[in-house]
Amino acid sequence: MFRLLFLSLARNKWNLVKIFLLSxxxxxxxxxxxxxxxSGYVDEGxxxxxxxxxxxxxxxxxxxxxxxxxFNTEKIQDVMISATSLFSFSFFQTCAVNVLYIPSxxxxxxxxxxxxxxxxxxxxxxxxxxxxxxxxxxxxxxxLAVQMKTPNYFNRFNxxxxxxxxxxxxxxxxxxxxxxxxxxxxxLPITNIMEFSYSPSVEITHRFVMWVGFFVLSFLLVRSSKRxxxxxxxxxx
Amino acid sequence: MIPWRLKESIVSLISMKNVCxxxxxxxxxxxKNIDLEISxxxxxxxxxxxxxxxxxxxxxxxxxxxxxxxxxxxxxxxNDKKNTRVGLILNSNQLYDELTVLENIKFxxxxxxxxxxxxEIDSMLKLVDLYDRKSKLVRTLSTGMKQKLNIIKTMMLxxxxxxxxxxxxxxxxxxxxxxxxxxxxxxxxxxxxxIISSHVMNEVExxxxxxxxxxxxxxxxxxxxxxxxDKFGKKIYEIHFPCEDGKLKPFTENMNPEDYIVFxxxxxxxxxxxxxxSDFKKFSSNDFIESFQERRIQLEDIFFYYIYKNKESVV
Numbered sequence: 001m002f003r004l005l006f007l008s009l010a011r012n013k014w015n016l017v018k019i020f021l022l023s024x025x026x027x028x029x030x031x032x033x034x035x036x037x038x039s040g041y042v043d044e045g046x047x048x049x050x051x052x053x054x055x056x057x058x059x060x061x062x063x064x065x066x067x068x069x070x071f072n073t074e075k076i077q078d079v080m081i082s083a084t085s086l087f088s089f090s091f092f093q094t095c096a097v098n099v100l101y102i103p104s105x106x107x108x109x110x111x112x113x114x115x116x117x118x119x120x121x122x123x124x125x126x127x128x129x130x131x132x133x134x135x136x137x138x139x140x141x142x143x144l145a146v147q148m149k150t151p152n153y154f155n156r157f158n159x160x161x162x163x164x165x166x167x168x169x170x171x172x173x174x175x176x177x178x179x180x181x182x183x184x185x186x187x188l189p190i191t192n193i194m195e196f197s198y199s200p201s202v203e204i205t206h207r208f209v210m211w212v213g214f215f216v217l218s219f220l221l222v223r224s225s226k227r228x229x230x231x232x233x234x235x236x237x
Numbered sequence: 238m239i240p241w242r243l244k245e246s247i248v249s250l251i252s253m254k255n256v257c258x259x260x261x262x263x264x265x266x267x268x269k270n271i272d273l274e275i276s277x278x279x280x281x282x283x284x285x286x287x288x289x290x291x292x293x294x295x296x297x298x299x300x301x302x303x304x305x306x307x308x309x310x311x312x313x314x315x316n317d318k319k320n321t322r323v324g325l326i327l328n329s330n331q332l333y334d335e336l337t338v339l340e341n342i343k344f345x346x347x348x349x350x351x352x353x354x355x356x357e358i359d360s361m362l363k364l365v366d367l368y369d370r371k372s373k374l375v376r377t378l379s380t381g382m383k384q385k386l387n388i389i390k391t392m393m394l395x396x397x398x399x400x401x402x403x404x405x406x407x408x409x410x411x412x413x414x415x416x417x418x419x420x421x422x423x424x425x426x427x428x429x430x431x432i433i434s435s436h437v438m439n440e441v442e443x444x445x446x447x448x449x450x451x452x453x454x455x456x457x458x459x460x461x462x463x464x465x466x467d468k469f470g471k472k473i474y475e476i477h478f479p480c481e482d483g484k485l486k487p488f489t490e491n492m493n494p495e496d497y498i499v500f501x502x503x504x505x506x507x508x509x510x511x512x513x514x515s516d517f518k519k520f521s522s523n524d525f526i527e528s529f530q531e532r533r534i535q536l537e538d539i540f541f542y543y544i545y546k547n548k549e550s551v552v
Contacts, residue, residue, distance in 0.1 A: 004336060004340050007335070008336050075331055078348065080301055083350040230300075233296055
């Protein structure tokens with residue numbers, strides 16, 4: 001199933017445009033140039049964080065997009081009556097999206113490393129990417145739970161992504177934020193990865209506990225949404 | 238003692254008593270007091286006007302909706318890794334456009350955790366003339382081809398119960414006939430129980446062994462196709478008048494109100510008489526009448542009868 005979901009994504013030309021055009025140029029280049037204009041150089045850390053953010057943002061957008069295609073057509077009813085749970089289906093879908101988008105992150109990182117003559121530590125970048133993958137899975141489940149409970153979900157999702165962009169510390173360390181915003185920001189899984197990319201010595205073990213908590217919560221929410229679907233004939237009925 | 242073969246054939250696959258469904262926010266029941274038994278191997282037609290409750294009943298039968306209340310509800314067990322019991326065919330939106338014909342079949346098999354050999358898949362593809370297109374993307378197929386693919390991919394899951402919701406909607410007449418032939422052939426070959434919800438009456442008439450009429454959430458008729466036509470006789474008289482209902486009195490005064498229906502169609506009044514006319518010269522030789530037709534009764538006529546007769550009586 002994973003292979004077929006991946007193939008259906010890879011055959012969509014618009015996805016390739018997003019990976020090789022929108023993500024490296026539209027998402028990463030402008031903030032890099034702004035940073036360069038202010039400080040006079042391109043920072044490795046900022047480049048890495050922008051690539052991580054871009055990977056997170058585009059893959060989650062794609063997951064949501066794919067899911068909307070499933071939810072708004074009869075495909076969801078096939079999944080609902082099949083032997084594959086909604087949770088497993090979502091897992092395969094998210095993995096397929098990530099497998100498509102993560103290599104593009106490395107390509108972009110590699111190219112910028114050469115163009116701007118940076119010294120990016122690729123071993124460390126791999127670790128960060130792995131964390132982004134875990135974060136994407138987690139966010140995918142949380143959003144699945146929210147999506148199953150919220151009509152007009154897409155507009156709210158776009159707004160949410162803008163808020164996350166401002167709070168997660170992709171362009172600046174969250175230490176500069178007011179203390180209450182800092183605590184809110186740390187609830188977002190992606191913030192923890194950004195903090196880790198600033199300073200690998202940051203203790204993130206206890207945050208993993210929070211992530212597991214999110215997994216459990218999203219699992220329970222998805223289960224309750226499925227129960228609601230069965231009792232009301234639709235997710236939002 | 239009932240021989241086991243006979244016993245198996247009369248075992249009901251699905252049984253429901255007094256099933257009611259009321260959606261949140263609605264002040265009416267979408268289904269009301271539904272009693273239904275479906276036996277193994279039968280092909281059941283589910284017909285009714287829009288909003289009659291057909292899709293709601295289909296959702297309940299496929300396990301996608303738990304009814305608000307019921308006295309008895311025996312459905313097939315949920316699909317699991319070992320068995321696929323229920324297959325649902327809605328329309329071509331169930332297919333993945335970016336995958337090929339073969340990949341869509343494989344995807345469906347993996348979703349339902351079933352396995353089929355390539356030979357089995359190929360023979361099914363040959364059956365619907367899609368073998369040569371198995372490597373083509375689904376988006377390049379016509380709507381009819383997509384629906385054929387939809388049907389064979391579901392049949393390959395080895396389902397016990399196949400539920401189809403308007404399987405020929407949006408298809409041209411030739412594709413409709415092809416789909417109906419395919420359904421008839423496959424249901425006999427695989428010995429599956431089939432439930433078809435459709436607005437195309439001649440399709441239901443040709444395919445189904447039993448028919449259930451739904452109107453305003455209630456079953457208004459549930460009998461075998463043979464019994465239904467026995468009840469209504471073989472002939473029907475269809476008369477078109479260029480007038481209002483009030484002027485029909487001379488024609489209807491000696492008739493049992495249960496034997497005819499009157500409705501408006503394209504600026505004329507149509508009267509359908511479901512009873513042998515002893516004095517039909519009164520109609521056929523009357524200048525006042527636009528047209529008079531005596532013809533074989535069809536399921537569509539019976540559909541009109543039930544809908545118009547129940548218009549006032551069902552609340």
